[in-house]
Amino acid sequence: MKKVYVNEDWCLGCHLCEFYCAAANSGAPNMIKAFKSGKTPVPRIQVEEGSGVNFAVQCRHCDGKACVKACISGAISIVDGVVVCDENRCVGCGTCVLSCPFGCIVFDEANHRIQKCDLCVKNHDGEPACVQGCPNRAIVFEER
């Protein structure tokens, strides 16, 4: 299955992936509307910055599936190999945040729920928004 991978040697730490991710999953038609609608959309990818090294982290859609097994509401499930969260069922308890060993699940405080990368399956662009938007091609979408 194709997943998102990050080459930390090429990551500039520019955080553009976070903006593309947040906008793509906001439901707004473009970046400006996504960020100017009054609510700041939540990115599902997070850039870590260090001394001389940066990289983005997002759901690994991993084999362990700790979040799926820990979810108290049944909101997180696996659809065609992709770990997805049903926003209508999530209560934002954070048991998945407690369980994810990669720290890839983010709180959406305003809406009392969590958000996580679903590989942009709902965004119909073929390639996830973070991958498309990365100016240095440090983020790739591929089979490994």
Next chain:
Amino acid sequence: MNYVIIGNSAAAVGTIAGIREIDSSGKITVISDEKYHTYSRPLISYWLEGRISDKNIYYRDPDFYEKNGVETILGKKAVKIDTANKSVVLEDGLAVPYDKLMIATGSKPFVPPMNGLDKTHYHTFMSYDSVKAIRSELKSGMKVLIIGAGLIGLKAAEALAAHNVQITVVDMADRVLPAVLDTRAAGKMQKHLENQGLRFILGTSADEFTEHSARLKNGVKVDFDMLIVAVGVRPNTELVADAGGTVERGIITDVTQKTSLDDIYAAGDCTVSHDISSDSDKILALLPNAYLQGEVAGKNMAGRETKYVNAIPMNAGGILGLHIISAGSYDGEEYVEETENTYKKLVIRDNKLVGYILMGNVRRAGIYTGIIKEGLDLSEVDMDLLKEKPQMMMFGKKRREEKLGGIVR
């Protein structure tokens, strides 16, 4: 193969998932004394609060049983395991035969003997029916007394706070969430809840109940219109004990989740787990633990040997907007950081992270949980970064690449 599961919550659903990963055709029967489709017990407080509907309290989709080829016997209590004939006897006398049996009977509310309680109308906070009963009697302006300031008591308080009632919480312990938080963090949580109108009377217990009031051992009298007893839970172990299986504080299993009885497995709140963070046996009444135990049991029941070996206590949840995530053991060297609204405690023993408490800022806590479960030697991580916040940066490049999926070539 004929699988029978007694219980219909997280451990049962985990068992079904485990079995179906290996065996797509064996017969599975779920027996429960509750009449409902599998629902999430921790969601009852969200239901009472009014944040979720009847539709969303269910733990799995309506077609879950059908999709997984599960037959259900709901609203009937299993009263006996007949090990000689390998069958489960129901309250109406019907015998349900099994080849492999799962005991996922969970726990029941613990109501300690208290003077006058037998003549007082009270609620517990454990099941869908218990919150339905509370909801039907709830009226705006009521005085509610909750006995127990643990997770169950405080989740009940949070739910009721949405209904414009006056809430008093009493606990014998000197702090809130005594099993989850240390004194400092508990103090912050208590202050947060008091600021939102909850009243706490701690370090004392009820001496005597009359119809609408409780007299506490410290002499204080608390009037109430509704009483909720949320002191704790006790495992449902009777079926296994009566059948001659080994039961201590809970049902004893091996690492494959098998009980001491042939072909009988157990998972969830009714069992004793081995906590690797404190190297001790205890009941870990937590939904994720129940699911994981059930899944391991299911695989073993279906013939694939699998072990469950990395259980730890862990909790996540907010009470009235203040998030807490905690895991592991608090016995060891402490690193503490505190601000007005946040608290962080990391506990290190034998150069391993064995426990933590995060409050206020709980982002990415699972990275800490993962390190505890892995038993990672901390010489492998950058300690300053570990202490700063949960982050993948703390691992060396090689380990990080292993975790995140390798280098782009």
